[in-house]
Amino acid sequence: EDKSDASAAxxxxxxxxxxxxxxxxxxxxxxxxxxxxxxxxxxxxVLVFPSPSLQVSNVxxxxxxxxxxxxxxxxxxxxxxxxxxxNWLGAILAPTKSCSTDFDEVMQTLISMGxxxxxxxxxxxxxxxPQPIEEYLFKGETKSGNLKAKYQQSGxxxxxxxxxxxxxxxxxxxxxxxKDGAFTLAGExxxxxxxxxxxxxxxxxxxxSVKYRGKISVxxxxxxxxGQWKIGKMHDKFSMHLILSRPYTTDIEKVPPPxxxxxxxxxxxxxxxxxxxxxxxxxxxxxxxxxxxxxxxPIRLHDMIKIAAHKARVVVPLMSKAxxxxxxxxxxxxxADEADIPIVPVKAQDPYSQSGWLGVICAGALWxxxxxxxxxxxxxxxxxxxxQPYVNDFGDEEQEMDFLVDETLVEGYYMQSGEQLPLQxxxxxxxxxxxxxEGEDEVGIFVxxxxxxxxxxxxxxxxxxxxxxxxxYDVQYSGTITEEESILFFDGKWFLDNISDSFHLEVPLxxxxxxxxxxxxxxxxxxxxxxxxxxxxxxxxNDIPIWFDIAGDMKGNINSAMANGVEGSAMIxxxxxxxxxxxxxxxxxxxxxxxxxxxxxxxxxxxEKNFQDTWLGNAIASVDKVNMENESLFDSSFDVLLQRIxxxxxxxxxxxxxxxxxxxxxxxGAVHGKYYRFDQSFDMVxxxxxxxxxxxxxxxxxxxxxxxxxxxxxxxxxxxxxxxxxxxNAIEHKGTLDCDELGGFKINGTWSAGSSTxxxxxxxxxxxxxxxxxxxx
Numbered sequence: 001e002d003k004s005d006a007s008a009a010x011x012x013x014x015x016x017x018x019x020x021x022x023x024x025x026x027x028x029x030x031x032x033x034x035x036x037x038x039x040x041x042x043x044x045x046v047l048v049f050p051s052p053s054l055q056v057s058n059v060x061x062x063x064x065x066x067x068x069x070x071x072x073x074x075x076x077x078x079x080x081x082x083x084x085x086x087n088w089l090g091a092i093l094a095p096t097k098s099c100s101t102d103f104d105e106v107m108q109t110l111i112s113m114g115x116x117x118x119x120x121x122x123x124x125x126x127x128x129x130p131q132p133i134e135e136y137l138f139k140g141e142t143k144s145g146n147l148k149a150k151y152q153q154s155g156x157x158x159x160x161x162x163x164x165x166x167x168x169x170x171x172x173x174x175x176x177x178x179k180d181g182a183f184t185l186a187g188e189x190x191x192x193x194x195x196x197x198x199x200x201x202x203x204x205x206x207x208x209s210v211k212y213r214g215k216i217s218v219x220x221x222x223x224x225x226x227g228q229w230k231i232g233k234m235h236d237k238f239s240m241h242l243i244l245s246r247p248y249t250t251d252i253e254k255v256p257p258p259x260x261x262x263x264x265x266x267x268x269x270x271x272x273x274x275x276x277x278x279x280x281x282x283x284x285x286x287x288x289x290x291x292x293x294x295x296x297x298p299i300r301l302h303d304m305i306k307i308a309a310h311k312a313r314v315v316v317p318l319m320s321k322a323x324x325x326x327x328x329x330x331x332x333x334x335x336a337d338e339a340d341i342p343i344v345p346v347k348a349q350d351p352y353s354q355s356g357w358l359g360v361i362c363a364g365a366l367w368x369x370x371x372x373x374x375x376x377x378x379x380x381x382x383x384x385x386x387x388q389p390y391v392n393d394f395g396d397e398e399q400e401m402d403f404l405v406d407e408t409l410v411e412g413y414y415m416q417s418g419e420q421l422p423l424q425x426x427x428x429x430x431x432x433x434x435x436x437x438e439g440e441d442e443v444g445i446f447v448x449x450x451x452x453x454x455x456x457x458x459x460x461x462x463x464x465x466x467x468x469x470x471x472x473y474d475v476q477y478s479g480t481i482t483e484e485e486s487i488l489f490f491d492g493k494w495f496l497d498n499i500s501d502s503f504h505l506e507v508p509l510x511x512x513x514x515x516x517x518x519x520x521x522x523x524x525x526x527x528x529x530x531x532x533x534x535x536x537x538x539x540x541x542n543d544i545p546i547w548f549d550i551a552g553d554m555k556g557n558i559n560s561a562m563a564n565g566v567e568g569s570a571m572i573x574x575x576x577x578x579x580x581x582x583x584x585x586x587x588x589x590x591x592x593x594x595x596x597x598x599x600x601x602x603x604x605x606x607x608e609k610n611f612q613d614t615w616l617g618n619a620i621a622s623v624d625k626v627n628m629e630n631e632s633l634f635d636s637s638f639d640v641l642l643q644r645i646x647x648x649x650x651x652x653x654x655x656x657x658x659x660x661x662x663x664x665x666x667x668x669g670a671v672h673g674k675y676y677r678f679d680q681s682f683d684m685v686x687x688x689x690x691x692x693x694x695x696x697x698x699x700x701x702x703x704x705x706x707x708x709x710x711x712x713x714x715x716x717x718x719x720x721x722x723x724x725x726x727x728x729n730a731i732e733h734k735g736t737l738d739c740d741e742l743g744g745f746k747i748n749g750t751w752s753a754g755s756s757t758x759x760x761x762x763x764x765x766x767x768x769x770x771x772x773x774x775x776x777x
Contacts, residue, residue, distance in 0.1 A: 005049050008079045008101055012047070015103040017128060018364050019389060020342040021120040033141075033164035036063045037173045045073045045115050047106075050085045050093060061088060061205060062175060066184040068092050069203040070173075073113060077101055088206050103366075107389045117389040121313070122340060137167040137191075138223060138242045142176070146245075151178075151229055151238035165242075167223075172200050180204055187212070194218045194248065198225055212238060218248040265341075268294040268387055269312035271304070271333055273326035274664045274691075275743040276318045279348060283316070283370070286380045292391055299664035299692070301438065302427040304332045305447065309429060309436035314342045314390045316383070317358075319367065320349035322743030324358045328667050330470060331438060331447055337361045338468045339436070339449040344386050346370050357471055410437075412505035414494055423503060430507075435465045445470050452481065463490065477503065486540075508540050520645055521565045522548035523590065524575040525583050528605055531628070532575055535603075538638055544645055566592050567695060570652035571599045571645055574620075575628075577606045581616035587726055588699065588708060590619065595710035595724050596695075599648050603628050603641065615727050662694030662715055665739050666764060673762035675702070675751055684762065691737070691745065696721040704728075713737050719747055729753065733760060 016023050024043065026035040036059075040046070046067045054060045065088070067074060076098035085093050099109040110117055122128065140146040142161045149160035158179050165174035165185070172187035187200030200212040214227015223242040228235050268287055272280035277299070284296035297307045308315060315336040323329050334357070336343060345354075345367040354362055368383045370376065412423040425439040425448075435450040450465020461481035468474050479492015490505035520539065524532045532548065539546050547565050566572065572593045580586050593600055602620040604627045611617045626644075628637045666689070673684040682703045689698035691713060698709035698721075705728055711721020717738065723731040735749015746763040 005051050005053060005079065008049055008077070009047075012077070012101055012103065012106065016120075018366070019103075020122050020340060021117075021389060022122050022126075023120075023128060031164075032059055033062075033175050036066060036175070037164060037166055039063075040067050040070055040072055041171065041173060043067070043072050044119060045075055045110060045113070047075050047077050048093065048096075049077050049079050050089065051080050051083055055085060055087075055089050062182070062184065064089070064092050065203060065205050066173075066175070066186070069184050069201065069209070070186045073115065075099070075106070075109060075113065077106070091206075104385050108385070111388060118313070118391060121342060121390055126340070135168075136245075137218075137248075138244055139166045139168075140242065141165065146243040147240070149238070149240040152236045153234075154236075160238075160240075167242075172198065181207070189216050191216065191218065193250075198227070202229075208232075214238070218244070220247045223248070265308075265311040265313045266293055266391070267311045267313060268292055268391060269308055269315050270294065270296045271315050271317040271329060271336070272296075272299075273318075273320075273323045273329050273743055274299055274667055275322050275739060275741055276320065276348060277663050279318060279370070282376070283318075283346070283380070283383075286376070287384070287387075290380070290384060292384060292387060298661070299328060299667060301328050301331055304328065305335050305427060305436055305438055306429055308332060308336050308341060309339065309434055310431050312336065312341050314344055314387060316387075317343065317345050317362070318348040319345050319354050319358060319362065320347075320352055322741075323348070324354060324356060325743060326667060327445075330357055331445060333358070333361055334468060334470050335436065335438070335447040335449060338447060338466060339434075342390055344368075344383070344390075346383060410505060410507050412490070412503065414503035415501040416499075423505060428507060435463065443469050444472060448477075450477070455480070461488075463492075467494075479503075483509070519545040519547040519569055520649075521569040521572045521593075522546060522575070523565075523572055523586065523593075524548070525577060525580040525586055527579050528575050528577060531605065531631075534634075535573075535575075535638065535641075539642070539645070542642060544642075544649075565589075566596060566598065567692075567697065569593075569598060571601060571648040573601050573603055573641070573645075575603050575605055576608075576611065576616060576620065578610045578614075581611040581614040584726075587615060588706075590616070591724055591726055592699075592708045592710060594619065595708060595722055595730075601626060601641065601644055605629060662713070664693055665691040665713070665737065666743075666745050667692060670765035671698075671762060672765055673747075673760065675760035676758045677756070684760075686762075689762070719749070723751075735760070 013023060024039045026039065040063070046064070048054075048064065064074070074093065074096045076093050076096050078098055078100055084090070097109055097113060099105045107117060141163055142148070147162055147165055149162060150157055151160060152158075160176060160178045162174055162176040164176070166172070167189065170188055170190060172185065172189060174185040176183060176185070181204050183202045183204045185200055185202050187198065189198035190196045194217060196216050198212075198214055198216045202210040202212060204210075208231060210229050210231045212227060212229050214225055216223065216225045221244045223244055225240040225242070227238060229238045270280045270284050280296045284294045287294040295307060295311055297304045315333065317323065317329065317333050333343070343362065343365060345362045345365050347367050347369040348371065350369060350371040366386060368379055368386060370379045370383070372379075410425045410428040413420045414423045415421075422441075424441070425437045427439070428437040429435070430452060433451055433453065435448065435452060437448045439446055446467050446469045448465045448467050450463060452461050452463040455462050462479070463481055464476070464478035466474050466476055473496070476495040477492060479490060482489045482491075486509045488507040488509060490503075490507065492503060493500050494503050522532055522536060536546055536548060547569065566589060574580070574590060590600070600623065602623055602625045604625055606629060608617065608625075626637055626641045628634065668688060668690040671686045671689040673686070674681045675684060676682075684700055684702045686698055686700035688700070689709070694712055694714065696709060696711035696713060696719065700707060700709075705725045707723050707725050709721050709723050711719065711733070713719035717736050719737045720732070720734045723733060731751050731753045733749060733751045735747050737745060737747050739745045744764040746761060748761050749759070751758055751760050
């Protein structure tokens with residue numbers, strides 16, 4: 001009511017905004033009676049800031065009497081230490097709990113009152129703004145002429161003047177005046193085929209309440225309510241005549257059920273980078289031990305985004321220099337931010353101040369510092385205090401997940417300036433009404449977030465999603481989804497500022513299988529794309545998970561092709577032609593697959609003699625092949641290939657089930673190295689290098705030739721890998737792996753080739769300033 005009251009309320013409201021918690025937001029130009037009615041109707045709790053100005057406020061009196069009458073919980077926020085509420089305000093606030101303006105204390109008090117604070121969390125995509133106007137059965141006032149009301153007492157008739165009366169979805173609420181003073185009205189009604197019953201309670205300010213019971217009937221534009229009022233032993237008749245805004249139909253009273261379940265996650269997800277694995281596990285276990293459901297996902301970008309989309313109620317990033325430098329962390333937290341998942345940061349390094357992309361996402365967020373092992377339990381309790389508004393009423397049970405799509409193979413295109421451009425994703429998932437994914441195109445790395453829902457009176461779906469190019473801009477996509485033969489077809493428009501055009505996506509429906517995390521990679525050169533697509537479609541019909549670069553020949557990003565295609569495959573199908581043998585990228589891909597000792601099945605699309613004397617001919621000379629030269633024999637050739645694929649998937653599932661988890665140590669970044677021979681040093685320049693889940697992967701060039709790297713490491717620091725020169729010999733490397741607490745590493749060891757041997761090292765490059773920092777582990 002005055003500036004000091006407003007200042008305290010605004011300060012608390014900012015905390016609600018920062019924590020993505022919902023508060024009532026009235027519409028512009030809405031009258032005060034409607035604001036009060038709509039605000040109280042859906043309120044879980046009313047926060048009251050008592051002061052001398054509130055004590056004499058007519059609006060405050062209306063609002064709090066209405067809240068008291070409707071039994072809406074009230075929490076008193078102390079802002080005037082020397083003020084004691086009296087009269088009506090004192091009576092209403094006397095039984096309520098109270099606390100200071102401290103946000104954490106407010107949330108803890110609400111929890112102690114039994115308020116489900118997790119219900120305050122905004123749905124994904126929802127903003128703190130006025131909600132869409134819902135249709136009322138009736139909404140009006142006496143002055144407008146569409147409402148007349150009266151009651152009888154002791155043989156006389158008295159008018160009831162309403163300043164507002166609303167009937168909507170079985171609820172009655174209103175305010176007005178009669179001969180006994182100002183009142184608020186609340187109640188319920190039930191209608192069936194235009195007839196029903198109604199009960200209401202009229203609450204006078206500072207007086208006893210009056211009960212109203214009667215019947216309600218509706219026909220065309222007329223609504224009649226008649227019955228008896230009662231207070232103590234007194235009772236008599238009352239009547240109300242309402243004129244509706246449109247003729248009554250049963251659909252006015254229908255409350256449409258949600259067409260797609262918008263289940264939000266129920267877990268705290270820890271977002272971390274490789275060097276923070278131990279701390280992430282420690283926090284996760286600590287939260288679970290204290291009854292907070294938590295999950296620490298593996299350091300795989302696809303898995304982290306899926307878990308964020310499906311399971312995360314809130315995300316806890318472990319902010320540090322290494323976290324800020326991590327691409328995986330950047331993409332995962334960018335997705336969480338785009339998906340409006342609440343973020344509660346932990347500062348995991350001291351001194352450290354977040355900047356760049358991390359500074360933007362976490363701006364204004366309250367964080368907990370966890371850098372001292374001796375204070376871990378104390379800081380964990382502090383973190384739980386920040387998390388409780390989101391998870392205080394959730395158990396540790398797994399929510400049922402309604403997967404519609406969980407695929408990496410998504411094909412499509414978008415139109416721009418008359419040109420058809422490829423539109424593809426490294427990961428695309430649809431679950432419980434949400435769309436999530438990530439990928440890379442000529443613009444850069446992107447994440448997507450959106451939703452889908454059923455269209456009324458049709459089997460089609462409607463969708464919208466936002467394609468967020470990390471640290472760049474957003475493109476909006478929307479349209480409809482149709483299904484044909486287990487394929488979802490997305491058709492619609494994309495929008496960027498004033499530019500717009502059409503797009504098309506083809507997304508296979510989800511077919512769960514025990515090998516869903518594996519895939520069959522199709523390796524081919526562009527000229528063979530039509531036949532490869534035919535094979536791909538037949539494999540999808542047989543529920544075989546596949547991966548292939550729609551552009552062919554790994555155009556665009558060979559590193560992404562290696563990481564997503566080769567490493568995660570149960571088998572590589574190479575479609576062999578002379579053009580394939582001449583492709584440098586196909587040779588790199590095939591060589592890398594051989595280094596990883598992948599199961600490779602050559603499919604001959606031409607006579608083998610065409611490339612018999614090439615690297616490809618030598619590589620497949622002793623391998624059992626499938627011949628698809630003759631298109632008329634395609635079906636029988638495909639059946640042979642299918643049986644080999646099914647066997648490979650079964651064997652890979654058995655093999656993976658017996659493997660223990662090795663910690664990811666380096667997800668990729670700037671790396672350099674040297675090797676020594678004849679008292680000389682030679683540089684190794686890397687395009688790509690990673691240490692992920694026990695696998696060594698890389699490629700680069702040195703004074704000899706271009707090379708790929710593949711090998712293994714364990715959690716004890718033992719490492720071995722082979723440097724394979726493309727089209728030439730291979731060099732064995734063995735050594736030890738040392739990792740620091742800031743995300744860096746160094747490998748020292750020896751290389752050998754026949755009788756030759758020497759030392760080498762490979763290490764990460766830190767381009768940032770050298771600070772002395774400590775980290776809790």
